[in-house]
Amino acid sequence: MRRSSRIVGGVAVAVVAWAGCNGESTGAGNDLEPAEATALAVQIYAFAVQAAFASVPTPAAASPPAVAAAPATDIEPVVATCPGGGGTVTVSGMYEQANGGYSFTLTQEMMDCMVTSPQSDMTYTINTDPPLTISFSYESQSVYSFSMMGGFAFTGEGVSGACTIDLSFTAPSSVSGEICGVTLST
Numbered sequence: 001m002r003r004s005s006r007i008v009g010g011v012a013v014a015v016v017a018w019a020g021c022n023g024e025s026t027g028a029g030n031d032l033e034p035a036e037a038t039a040l041a042v043q044i045y046a047f048a049v050q051a052a053f054a055s056v057p058t059p060a061a062a063s064p065p066a067v068a069a070a071p072a073t074d075i076e077p078v079v080a081t082c083p084g085g086g087g088t089v090t091v092s093g094m095y096e097q098a099n100g101g102y103s104f105t106l107t108q109e110m111m112d113c114m115v116t117s118p119q120s121d122m123t124y125t126i127n128t129d130p131p132l133t134i135s136f137s138y139e140s141q142s143v144y145s146f147s148m149m150g151g152f153a154f155t156g157e158g159v160s161g162a163c164t165i166d167l168s169f170t171a172p173s174s175v176s177g178e179i180c181g182v183t184l185s186t
Contacts, residue, residue, distance in 0.1 A: 037180035039119035084114030
């Protein structure tokens with residue numbers, strides 16, 4: 001399994017599981033239900049990780065702790081077409097591998113990016129505002145953390161608005177922060 005699939009999958013499962021248990025949206029000026037907002041945030045995160053890791057080498061499978069840290073690697077800006085049928089996502093950042101683990105920090109900008117929500121099958125046009133900052137640190141399958149901060153404006157059939165994201169996740173199941181005005185806490 002590819003590294004980006006594990007990262008996206010682990011965070012997506014935690015956040016979507018939370019969304020399925022939550023109540024109504026509390027965000028002002030936000031026409032999205034909590035599960036829909038969360039599904040969009042997961043899609044936005046997935047695009048960033050997949051685009052960024054298309055150019056990053058895969059870390060060694062089970063590097064022993066005695067292995068010296070590799071120097072930090074810049075992730076050159078990657079511009080990709082959004083998989084929903086239009087717009088672009090630009091991702092850049094830093095990747096580092098050390099002692100069998102790795103970490104990265106990404107900056108993501110979406111311009112007129114078409115995103116289809118797996119929650120409703122509705123297609124939205126997304127523009128990040130401000131750009132998203134995504135950080136991830138991985139030590140093992142049970143020890144990793146993730147954060148995403150920034151915002152996005154969205155338009156869809158009969159809905160439009162803007163959302164901020166300030167989200168943190170620590171394995172195995174600690175989620176905290178806010179997506180589109182909805183408070184997350186486990």
